[in-house]
Amino acid sequence: MNSSIDLSGLKRVYVKPRIVAFIPAHNEEHSIRDCLEGLADQELPPNIELDIFVIADNCTDKTEEVAFTAGHELNLRVTVLRTEGNKQRKVGALNTAWKSIYGDVMDLYDQQLTPFQEKYRQGVKAILGMDADSRMAPNALINLWAGLMSARNIGGVMAKYTMRMPLKKSSINRDDPHYEVKMKSGKYGGPIQRWWTHQQKQDMAAWLLNLQYHGGSTYVLGGQATLFRPEALQKIVDENNLDGPWQNDSDVEDMLLTWQLQKLKWKTLISPDSRCFVDAMRSYHTYRQQRNKWRGGTVDLLTNKELEIKTRHFGMLWRSQIKTFIDLFIRVLFFVLMTVAISTDQFTWSWFWIIPIVLASILNIILALKTPMSRPIDVISAGLVVSTEIYLWVNFITFIQVWIDKLSPYKKDGWAQQYQAESGKTKSKLWQGMSLFILFMTALVLGAIHYQDWLTSATVQDATATYLQVGWIILTYLTIFASSVMVYKIWTLRSRHTA
Template identity: 75%
Template sequence: MKPRIVAFIPAHNEEKSIRDCLCGLADQTLPKDIELDVIVIADNCTDQTEEIAKQTGEEFKLNLTVLTTKNNKLRKVGALNTAWKYVYGDVLDLYDQKLTPYQQFYKKSVKAILGMDADSRLAPKALLHLWEGLRSSRNIGGVMAKYTMRMPKKKSLIPKDDVNYEELIASGEYGGPIARWWTHQQKQDMASWLLNLQYHGGSTYVLGGQATLFRPEALQDVVDENRLDGPWQNDSDVEDMLLTWQLQKSKWKTLISPKARCFVDSMRSYHTFRQQRNKWKSGTVELLTNSDLEVKTRHKGKLWREQIKTFMELIIRVLFVTLLVTALAIDQFYWSWIWIIPIVLASVLNTILALKTPMHRPIDVILAGLLISPEIYLWVNLITFGQVWLDKLSAHKKDGWANQYNAESGKTSSKLIQGIIMFFLLIVIGVFACLHFRDYLTSNSVQMSVYPYLMTGWVILTFLTIIASLIMLYQIWTLRGRHTA
């Protein structure tokens, strides 16, 4: 029996994307003398995912098996472990059924396991690059592809009298200017993260579930050392990060491939993006703070520094807005050209990132240089950061998977419009109050009483801005390398 790579693809109602995912696998250049088997796990599906997967497998002559789950309560984790048990057996089987001789031979022939999302597509030769990375050293437990968000096609490309107009829009392949702009922000954010990992040696604290090639022995170590019935656990909203930390705990290296690329779908709206990032960030915070999980990563210090950096960004902006409004209200604002330095550094940094982002557009580079796009995107992430830590301090744990799925399926909606209206309403009220009480606010007594607090605030803000500027200088310095995102 030839050595083989087995792909695990959990798919919950993915009839729109499963064909494209399988087409990407059919396009792969396989390593010499290696075969590829594909296992699609149709997880609690109520659509045509199973049928389309089978049809696509026959069309492209894939060695494809479709497993179906019913009443799976563990979502993606349960689906992935279903595929694992299909190959390696179920340790929880009441009848203690043994693998047949054929299954034993098959199990030994599996040299790598590809964990993949049903809405992802590997670029040609990506699997070959992942294989080369995994086999380059005995202690490598997993290698992740570099992710790039797929840019929606322009809606204007579809004639309005096209009989398939509504069907094409519903397919998700097309988007308006806002959806395309929002997708690029996510692409640039991902590019920044990937470049940072590569600059620091390629080691990663999360082997993303979109496309990662695992060494079976490494996954088996996680199963044995943690007494699990499968490598993936439901103890965290970020099951891929938890698995990565467990691999590192077992002394396996977890790396990012410098060549393999995987195209993934972006979150097209503010609401779906918020729910996805809320799940990711809350899962990260839970892993950092929950000692019961008994896992750690060599990147733990880096993750805590990222949390502190985000908190500092939030404080800088809140403090700046507060001081600026107060200073203008009491007529005590004085501009200093030294404040142009962090603005210039931010502009240079974001322009470089935009240029290094794969398949960027000129408008994206311009908006990045003007700091319009990065600032809006940062504020959204700061709001999510604040919500995550507030939820962490609350007594009620939210289901991140359910919230994200409900948002993507349109069962919930955001309050973005209400928030924008409330924001502008507060500005109008604030301006009216400042004008109406201007004589009082600019009086000598008010200015003298507020001045010490105002100066203290500006001093604190200056020190924080200096730190932030040094961090940006360091980031610009790291981007001088030839690494690509």
């Protein structure tokens, strides 16, 4: 362990109240300094000190050296902890930092804390959990502190997350000797990467606005930047006989921790004033793998009967699953009905179908305007609906994949799949999928043309007319439901809350 502070060699002394930051970092040499620079910008509450624990987790790069050097240059108290052979990834890294302060209950030798360590532990008033690729905006920490200290029963307060828009790749001269280093830093991207980033920004903004409108309580305290009350975390350890607050039983350890806090009657809130900038997934493949992990972990928690933990948002999460299914079913049903109706020459246009498109356009424009640092092109593309619809279909594919995996007897490692995607060890099957879809549509059109006379015959029309009629009626009612939901969302967005 490399450290700028020594917790073991001091006598019994007075220890100031402090906030400690836990930052798990697996091969984050390109981002850890930026994270620490954000912490160096923070204003601290009066008489409160900040200690930072960077956990260099199974690193094979220079994360440890960069963190230690940055801490010295930025005048931060940085302790670098090293893990080797940690198989629990982020969970194991976070619990390593926890044990460095609160002791290891699994220690065979039952080593007692020194007098200073006891005092130090008592002085820890808040624990900040951060990702190594996140950066807190100025005043974010003091706003999180204000939220945590506003009531005794608040167990954790999360910052509002905003994806960082990559700079234009074209702004770098290809003759720049540092071109490759700059590209690896993740600060630059092309049009596709910037498009993906905005879609995730707008998605995050919609999620935050919805939670704030319904009281500001959250069912997941995201690991990018959340301030916890230590006694709340200790309560989880004691109640569940754990060796650390974070558990490896779920791909969404942050959500599991939040549900456990709520079960123990702690409030989990979003700070209305604290901002944290996080990296977005820049490609279809990495985005899919991240969302597979997130959504798959959520479904696992919702359907785990042995867990015996029910968040106050349990109903809302199930309604979200049902709403996604209905939105997918509406589109599939519309496609089937349109295909059959056009092929059999029974299609009649109705202006009723314009209503959900107009409502979606209005909703998307409002969300784009409320998304932090949105660009004019973002608002225009939101109003045209096409971009949002493409992004929505990617999420439909994820939704289908998650439920197929849930019904499968084989359990997938969401963390491993996401890491392999981000490190380039696995490739996307997007082009293969698109090619198959184009072939399917081509075959469908050619088949309809070839069999046009038979499809438009009275026999086929009579056989399909009843089914079409029932299908259009079902679609109409579902469309009214979906439109009502959009009207409600538009209504909620009139509030003063910001994303």
